[in-house]
Amino acid sequence: MTRTLIIGGGVAGAVTALALAKAGYTPELFEAYETSPEHRGSYLTVAVNGLSALYAVDAVDAVNGIGFAAPSIAFYLGDGRKLNEVKVGGSLPDGTATRSVRRGELHARLLDEVRRRGIPVHTGKRLKALDEKKDGVTAYFADGTSATGELLVGADGVHSTVRRLILRGSATAPYTGLINVGGFSPAAGLGLAPGEHRMVFGRRAFFGCAVEPGGDVWWFANLGRKEAVTRDDLEHLDDAGWKSRLARAFARDKGPARAVVAASGPLTVSNSYEVPDLPVWHTARVVLTGDAAHAASPAAGQGASMAMEDGVVLAQCLRDLPTYEEAFRTFQELRRPRARRVTAQGARASKFKAVGPLQRRVRDRKLPALLAGHASGGEHSLAWIYEHRVSWDTRVEAAAG
Numbered sequence: 001m002t003r004t005l006i007i008g009g010g011v012a013g014a015v016t017a018l019a020l021a022k023a024g025y026t027p028e029l030f031e032a033y034e035t036s037p038e039h040r041g042s043y044l045t046v047a048v049n050g051l052s053a054l055y056a057v058d059a060v061d062a063v064n065g066i067g068f069a070a071p072s073i074a075f076y077l078g079d080g081r082k083l084n085e086v087k088v089g090g091s092l093p094d095g096t097a098t099r100s101v102r103r104g105e106l107h108a109r110l111l112d113e114v115r116r117r118g119i120p121v122h123t124g125k126r127l128k129a130l131d132e133k134k135d136g137v138t139a140y141f142a143d144g145t146s147a148t149g150e151l152l153v154g155a156d157g158v159h160s161t162v163r164r165l166i167l168r169g170s171a172t173a174p175y176t177g178l179i180n181v182g183g184f185s186p187a188a189g190l191g192l193a194p195g196e197h198r199m200v201f202g203r204r205a206f207f208g209c210a211v212e213p214g215g216d217v218w219w220f221a222n223l224g225r226k227e228a229v230t231r232d233d234l235e236h237l238d239d240a241g242w243k244s245r246l247a248r249a250f251a252r253d254k255g256p257a258r259a260v261v262a263a264s265g266p267l268t269v270s271n272s273y274e275v276p277d278l279p280v281w282h283t284a285r286v287v288l289t290g291d292a293a294h295a296a297s298p299a300a301g302q303g304a305s306m307a308m309e310d311g312v313v314l315a316q317c318l319r320d321l322p323t324y325e326e327a328f329r330t331f332q333e334l335r336r337p338r339a340r341r342v343t344a345q346g347a348r349a350s351k352f353k354a355v356g357p358l359q360r361r362v363r364d365r366k367l368p369a370l371l372a373g374h375a376s377g378g379e380h381s382l383a384w385i386y387e388h389r390v391s392w393d394t395r396v397e398a399a400a401g
């Protein structure tokens with residue numbers, strides 16, 4: 001029984017814990033936050049490729065029980081023209097399809113499943129330092145405590161401390177130039193259909209929403225901004241300030257953006273980051289996974305699904321290969337090409353979201369053909385993202401060293 005410390009209780013940490021336990025390891029999870037994640041963040045879409053990875057760890061019900069199906073997204077221009085309806089993958093044999101879920105609820109459900117299987121979850125444990133020795137790793141936390149295991153998984157997100165500690169020079173995640181604002185609004189009177197998923201390439205900003213059947217409108221907006229939002233900005237600009245900034249950005253756009261934003265409850269504001277290709281994802285005893293190892297811009301809509309796939313593949317490598325180093329190296333080699341491709345797709349999608357007046361004309365001319373390509377299954381089809389499957393029964397062979 002190999003005691004494995006997992007740093008971070010997001011999607012990557014939770015799914016890795018479930019998968020490692022299934023592979024016969026003894027995972028233990030350490031999360032920086034003390035409180036329940038129930039109310040953190042806005043919403044995200046878990047695509048069918050991610051859900052298929054949850055099957056591998058017998059946890060798909062954790063997600064199928066929340067949110068609602070998102071089989072397709074309708075795209076519009078800010079002038080009101082509908083561009084296309086693009087499928088977000090097909091269905092699994094039992095009918096499971098891509099779902100939109102509240103982020104906090106997703107994290108809470110996955111952590112509940114981890115606890116239900118008897119895997120310890122320690123909260124209020126913010127990793128500060130690591131000591132890696134020949135036979136194990138000790139993690140030191142901000143509260144003065146420590147834990148020692150034979151292995152350590154860094155699942156601590158885009159600003160990973162584990163990454164900083166093991167890869168010093170490649171530690172930072174660059175800001176992509178887009179900020180995200182999101183929230184929840186009452187659907188009544190907004191003229192949106194229940195279950196609808198809509199995205200709008202506006203004149204100055206991007207808008208997306210998902211209409212919960214019988215409930216709220218879940219929405220987000222992307223604004224272009226040279227500098228990332230700082231803690232100071234957040235202290236000085238309250239929700240009313242952000243709402244009026246968004247009202248100005250969407251002033252000349254048709255569609256629901258302005259009304260949805262105006263009706264919204266509390267807002268979440270964050271920056272978009274990427275973790276571009278790292279030279280290596282591991283040391284002898286420590287490995288990175290999820291956003292800590294590779295983060296595409298949120299525009300890819302794949303970070304959570306990629307984290308789920310990662311968790312399963314990492315556990316398969318540790319299950320099937322004779323040494324930890326071989327397992328970590330093989331995990332990196334198996335996952336890296338897909339991570340690179342998804343990151344490149346995210347960067348392309350991100351580039352179209354907030355553009356200047358000249359680029360906008362070019363973009364608006366290109367978008368109909370591009371989205372028709374996404375919709376039609378041709379050269380620009382995104383099927384390679386959604387049709388990817390990881391299966392627990394696949395045996396892993398060591399990657400060439």
Ligand SMILES: Cc1cc2nc3c(=O)[nH]c(=O)nc-3n(C[C@H](O)[C@H](O)[C@H](O)COP(=O)(O)OP(=O)(O)OC[C@H]3O[C@@H](n4cnc5c(N)ncnc54)[C@H](O)[C@@H]3O)c2cc1C
Nearest residue numbers: 008010011012032044045127156157290291301302303304
């Ligand atoms: C606005 C936005 C929209 C997005 N939309 C989508 C979408 O629709 N679909 C999709 O698939 N992806 C989406 N993503 C990306 C997705 O959220 C991430 O890729 C995914 O959450 C990565 O999971 P993770 O577990 O690797 O990291 P995280 O979810 O960031 O989890 C990391 C965890 O580690 C903890 N932690 C951090 N530092 C420490 C420390 N030092 N010690 C202990 N714990 C620590 C954190 O508190 C956190 O709980 C979006 C991202 C953003 C920002």
